[in-house]
Amino acid sequence: MDLSQKIQNMAKEQGITHFGVANLSVAHNFILEQGGSVVAEFPNSVSLGIRLPQAIVDQLPRRADRAVALSYRHHAYGVINQRLDFAASLISSYIQERGHKVLPIPASVTVDDERICGLFSHKLAAHLAGLGWIGKSCLLITPTDGPRVRWATILTDAPLNTNNKVVEEQCGDCRECVDICPVRAFTGKVFKEGDPREVRYNARKCDDYFRAAEMSGSPRVCGMCLYVCPHGR
Numbered sequence: 001m002d003l004s005q006k007i008q009n010m011a012k013e014q015g016i017t018h019f020g021v022a023n024l025s026v027a028h029n030f031i032l033e034q035g036g037s038v039v040a041e042f043p044n045s046v047s048l049g050i051r052l053p054q055a056i057v058d059q060l061p062r063r064a065d066r067a068v069a070l071s072y073r074h075h076a077y078g079v080i081n082q083r084l085d086f087a088a089s090l091i092s093s094y095i096q097e098r099g100h101k102v103l104p105i106p107a108s109v110t111v112d113d114e115r116i117c118g119l120f121s122h123k124l125a126a127h128l129a130g131l132g133w134i135g136k137s138c139l140l141i142t143p144t145d146g147p148r149v150r151w152a153t154i155l156t157d158a159p160l161n162t163n164n165k166v167v168e169e170q171c172g173d174c175r176e177c178v179d180i181c182p183v184r185a186f187t188g189k190v191f192k193e194g195d196p197r198e199v200r201y202n203a204r205k206c207d208d209y210f211r212a213a214e215m216s217g218s219p220r221v222c223g224m225c226l227y228v229c230p231h232g233r
Helices: 003-013 025-035 066-097 122-128 176-180 203-215 224-228
Strands: 018-023 044-051 102-105 149-156
Touching: 003 018, 003 066, 018 122, 025 122, 044 066, 044 122, 066 102, 066 149, 122 149, 176 224
Parallel strands: none
Antiparallel strands: 018 044, 044 149, 102 149
């Protein structure tokens, strides 16, 4: 059994529902700009995704109910992020023990408060691994679960079997995520490689929305773009 198949089996054993490997060379400049030279030196990525609990996501229109909001924060962020990070750590150790460099990127962690982004784009890696396309909500849309998936990534120099057969965008004329956003953060523009995120999405509007919720004593919960996507429902 080769290394790629072994780590895929390990991922499945850890409850990972979406797995893919990508060669990152086509996105080198973007990765360098976002995460710096240490992140950009890794040629390959391993994407790990876990499907969110459908019943919890389906309650998001009632997120003003504190029980609904806390349930979503706990299960769809707290618990699943821990599961993803544990799986990423386990698989990273396995790869490293075989003589290769690894850098696990944690799930849902913002490291740049000015640009409001993480060290590395999980969505980019999953897109390049052929697991879905970037939707008008700037979320990764999978063919089977829509955007109802949380992600973590392992960067590595291990010689893995990569799949850069990108899934074509399938949003078409749909604007449900654009229209339901309470702060109108999305422009409705489709994803195009090379375009800055701001062409499609104003992250500051989302961040201000969450900060206002915190100041009022409410949980940081929205997720309406994730809830409404027909590919997830």
